[in-house]
Amino acid sequence: MAKAKNDFDLIVIGSGAAGGAGALMAAGAGKKVALIEADKWGGSALNYSGVPMDALFHTAHLFTEAVEAAKFGISSSNLRYNYPTINNWKNVAMRRAGANNKKAFDDAGITTIRGRAHFISPHEVGVGNQQYGARKFLIATGAQPLDTGIKGLDNVNFMTPDSILDLIRPPRTVFVVGAGSTGCEVAQYLAELGTKVLIAEVSGRLLPSEDEEVGQVIDSVFNQLGIKVLTQSRVVALEKDSVSKKVIFMRGGQEKSVRIDDVILCTGSTPSTDLGLENAGVTYGNKGIKVSKGMQTSMKHIFAAGDCVGGGSSTEKALLEVTVAVSNIVSRAKAVAEHSGLSRLTRTYPAVASVGATEDDCMRRDSKIRKVVVPLATVQASNTTDFRDGFVKILTDRSRKIIGASVVAPHAGILIQELAMAIRLNLPVADIADTPHVASDWGEAVRIAARRLA
Secondary structure, eight states: OOOOOEEEEEEEEOOSHHHHHHHHHHHHTTOOEEEEESSOTTHHHHHSTTHHHHHHHHHHHHHHHHHGGGGGTOOOTTOOOOHHHHHHHHHHHHHHHTTTOOHHHHHTTOEEEESOEEEEETTEEEETTEEEEEEEEEEOOOEEEOOOOOBTGGGSOOBOGGGGGGOSSOOSEEEEEOOSHHHHHHHHHHHHTTOEEEEEESSSSSSTTSOHHHHHHHHHHHHHHTOEEEESEEEEEEEEOSSOEEEEEEETTEEEEEEESEEEEOOOEEEOOTTTHHHHTOOEETTEEOOOTTSBOSSTTEEEOGGGGOSOOOHHHHHHHHHHHHHHHHHOOOOOOOOTTOEEEEOSSSEEEEEEOOHHHHHHTTOOOEEEEEEGGGSHHHHHHTOOOOEEEEEEOTTOBEEEEEEEETTHHHHHHHHHHHHHTTOBHHHHHTSOOOTTSTHHHHHHHHHHHO
16 A cells, blocks of 8 residues: 555545535534545535435425315316426435535535545555545444344345435335334325335334334324325345245234335444554444543544444534534534524424433433423414424423424424424423414414423
């Protein structure tokens, strides 16, 4: 391997939400930065799970709303969609967002390097037959699909959530494995476009990481769409013949099977840590790279942020962590990552947004809480839109400080923000209750819920 020719202040590994932003921040602070990327510039958020999926989901939800608009006097009996045009819109959205485009990095004076990085020593990485050294490193390698243990995967052409981006047309029938956030999003997207969907989940409800009421509402919505939900079902094997694919699963202690056109694995991800961390002296495990509150690894000059450190996956988390990491890299500050107030979003319709603790979390900790659930039907917006599937739920501790909240509603990602701020700033629920809200909009449900707990 050739001796390193370049010397950088900082080498960033991974150009996704954490790495890309971190490289730009460090370069903006006058540091000599190199950015290494093994896949597409911009990472998952711009190229796979974020922007393109948002564009597709938005289009499918619009189609469903238009189909259901007849009750408002809008004729939709001959409504159709054109899938190539839907795909084209996805591509436009990606291009606008800067997907797989390294120009912003080049323009910032960052040295961009294509390839897979591997630590050779604490201060050196190899990429192909080249070697690069730096004073400091930022690891932002993201996550990779989790090993499912399902037999027959090597013999069956299964799909992943990323595969949806390459569809020429929606499949006639599909079996979605996993009913977490991504699984539910994918299932609804395809069902809205006319695919017959089955979705299987090992747990007893959809979206098992959220409160029970959340899963109940989404189950009802899925039922309306004709999606068949198989809870407490574990997929054990896939088989293929000349006609179709066969999914074999266990349910109620019995082995069952179904024939299907396509299978989509939405079984989660695990931190990507295969980059020779042992050669750098960096401590890591199954849950990701171990970091301090300042995002520093076991080696003082190496930092990590985003999915590779575990603890959940979201662009918001990645940006929060990398801001702290770069602050400490550039100025030797004592910044720490404060994760309270980070919201979670499932892009179904209605959307699911949550923040802080769930009721299940509180039960496991034996915490004394107060709670309220306000159905959307309580507010005026439900009457004017004829939309009633959803609620606002707030949890407080005994001092009436908000510790958790869930919103299932149109624009839930917006509605959750004031509750996220309340948690982050440790505000009493009365502060939300006393804040005037637009009476004719969905936010009024948040105020009502807060008033009942104040």
